[in-house]
Amino acid sequence: MTKAQVVAQLLPSTYAPKETGASFAPTNIALCKYWGKRNTELNLPATSSLSIALPGKGAFTKVMLSTQAEDTVTLNGLSIATNTSFYRRLTQFIELFRKKVMWRLHIEIQMTIPVAAGLASSACGFAALTMALNDLFQWQLPLRDLSILARLGSGSAARSLWSGFVEWHQGEREDGMDCYAEPLSMQWPSLCVGILTISQKEKFLSSREAMLRTVKTSDLYRCWPDKVQRDLTQLKRAIHEGDFTTFGMTAESNALAMHATMLSSWPPICYALPETLAAMQQLWELRQQGIEVYFTQDAGPNLKFLFLEESKPLINKQFSNLDIIYPFKQRVG
Numbered sequence: 001m002t003k004a005q006v007v008a009q010l011l012p013s014t015y016a017p018k019e020t021g022a023s024f025a026p027t028n029i030a031l032c033k034y035w036g037k038r039n040t041e042l043n044l045p046a047t048s049s050l051s052i053a054l055p056g057k058g059a060f061t062k063v064m065l066s067t068q069a070e071d072t073v074t075l076n077g078l079s080i081a082t083n084t085s086f087y088r089r090l091t092q093f094i095e096l097f098r099k100k101v102m103w104r105l106h107i108e109i110q111m112t113i114p115v116a117a118g119l120a121s122s123a124c125g126f127a128a129l130t131m132a133l134n135d136l137f138q139w140q141l142p143l144r145d146l147s148i149l150a151r152l153g154s155g156s157a158a159r160s161l162w163s164g165f166v167e168w169h170q171g172e173r174e175d176g177m178d179c180y181a182e183p184l185s186m187q188w189p190s191l192c193v194g195i196l197t198i199s200q201k202e203k204f205l206s207s208r209e210a211m212l213r214t215v216k217t218s219d220l221y222r223c224w225p226d227k228v229q230r231d232l233t234q235l236k237r238a239i240h241e242g243d244f245t246t247f248g249m250t251a252e253s254n255a256l257a258m259h260a261t262m263l264s265s266w267p268p269i270c271y272a273l274p275e276t277l278a279a280m281q282q283l284w285e286l287r288q289q290g291i292e293v294y295f296t297q298d299a300g301p302n303l304k305f306l307f308l309e310e311s312k313p314l315i316n317k318q319f320s321n322l323d324i325i326y327p328f329k330q331r332v333g
């Protein structure tokens, strides 16, 4: 099964383009991570995963039909050269939807987060682009189908179409039609996510490469699917019961286990910088003093803290440069 075959199953036979399509997609931070694929072509994950969306942090994308010979892309107002990997990844995705009619697009992306630094820029990027295309061509697809399409651009993009908590189901089918995300109905108004930016540099190894290497070479990876299943159940129960201790502990332990599978790969993969480890130690000290704060980390050196609003003043005192987000109190776009 190819990406093009999946697209053909979901899209209408003719498009009815408007002048402009536009959308915003929030970035999402996984609390129970997606790490490893069962199908690399379709980005079908080895396990399910669970994330939280960050309102206000994401991608605003506008798409227009163009008369140029090639697609044109701007990112935060700057034109993207056609020989960059960013341009190629984007246009390869667009190619899936082109069918026989050779239209070209002008794409304008405004990102409110750094690109490729472990803040899920590809997740919100592909989700916003998919929704903007749905708007431009008036496909009127349900969000579930858009989640499947966004996944073809980047796995975690499947989760970036909603606010709040989102679960991405691993599915079983070869064509991935049962592999989509959907939102959980539960809210947690006092929940805070703090972004600790340690470096904005692009990651040295893409998550795609890192996942492949981990699955292939890490002995610890064998334990990962069972760990995810336990953590997912525990996280959903903790969210349901408002049990912050279990919630934070499970998310932190899940992130550390994911990084342990990477450290045990060969050649080893380590996204942490010395400053990342120093911040973890500082956070663990705070926790020993009785302040409930936990962290999660993705494919980059930056950390995302999880805490409740009541602990904010004390945490802010230790980490004054924390960018604090209220996932359930702020407007999404």
Ligand code: PMV
Pocket: 029, 030, 032, 033, 034, 035, 049, 120, 122, 123, 154, 155, 156, 157, 207, 208, 298, 299
């Ligand atoms: O969707 P990708 O290929 O960027 O992979 C995302 C991987 C992690 O961010 C580390 C985990 C996750 O579930 O988002």
